[in-house]
Amino acid sequence: MEFSPKECVSKPPSRYNDGSLIKALDNPEDYKDESGSKVNYQIGTPATRANIIEDCIKCGYFRREKGVFYAEAKAEHVIDTIGDTVLFDITTSGQWEESLDGVRNGEKQALSVEKKLKEQCDSVTMDIIGRDLEKLSKGDSATGGEKNSESNSVGKCPKCDGDVRYGKFGAYCSQKCGFTPGKAFGKVLTRNQITDILAGKKVLLRGLRSKNGKNYDMYVRMVGVEPYEYTDKSGKKVQGFGIKYETSFPERKGKKEK
Numbered sequence: 001m002e003f004s005p006k007e008c009v010s011k012p013p014s015r016y017n018d019g020s021l022i023k024a025l026d027n028p029e030d031y032k033d034e035s036g037s038k039v040n041y042q043i044g045t046p047a048t049r050a051n052i053i054e055d056c057i058k059c060g061y062f063r064r065e066k067g068v069f070y071a072e073a074k075a076e077h078v079i080d081t082i083g084d085t086v087l088f089d090i091t092t093s094g095q096w097e098e099s100l101d102g103v104r105n106g107e108k109q110a111l112s113v114e115k116k117l118k119e120q121c122d123s124v125t126m127d128i129i130g131r132d133l134e135k136l137s138k139g140d141s142a143t144g145g146e147k148n149s150e151s152n153s154v155g156k157c158p159k160c161d162g163d164v165r166y167g168k169f170g171a172y173c174s175q176k177c178g179f180t181p182g183k184a185f186g187k188v189l190t191r192n193q194i195t196d197i198l199a200g201k202k203v204l205l206r207g208l209r210s211k212n213g214k215n216y217d218m219y220v221r222m223v224g225v226e227p228y229e230y231t232d233k234s235g236k237k238v239q240g241f242g243i244k245y246e247t248s249f250p251e252r253k254g255k256k257e258k
């Protein structure tokens, strides 16, 4: 048997734009999930899809930049914490539309469809309420979230070596040394980003906004701690310690993403 080396370059799939996203939504039969298997999804109807996209942008789940879509940290966070519920199943919306169609053409009883939808919504809501969202992360969401306090630890405090935890209002040091690294360059960091940053990794922050209103992406890496001070809305002076970052920009490789 003979082998000959061959140099290949792989390219990530190109980002969705309005046209390709609508086309993908209109043609679920072409869709394969990460494992390569077909999934019979349906999201909205041809009449509602353009609005759904605009609503997602309005709600801050993704943004359109130079015509293509980028996910926002908010979307990643939502998927991390409640992405396994039926609300996020890509077949759910289609099933709901189908039962509504059933009512329209007389095949189904409106009352029983309504009852079923309500039950489904109730159980999802109860499920989400029952979760300790502060403690949930990608790593333990499969087990429903560990209930001990260590599970919301995202790393060691670079100031005092205490445990840094991730809570409703962002990350904070459990030793109350004043270290609150919740935001970077105006962006709220996700739990996963904080974890990576505290571990000393270089992390890409997407969708930062410059002073003249332009979006940009930037890599950050923790190089130390620095004090901060600002005056909050009520005029109170707030002091604390944040992360000192080393920053760099992603290399621009032409306009391949178009």
Ligand SMILES: [Zn+2]
Pocket (backbone or CB within 6 Å): 157, 158, 159, 160, 161, 162, 173, 174, 175, 176, 177, 178, 179
């Ligand atoms: Zn600390």
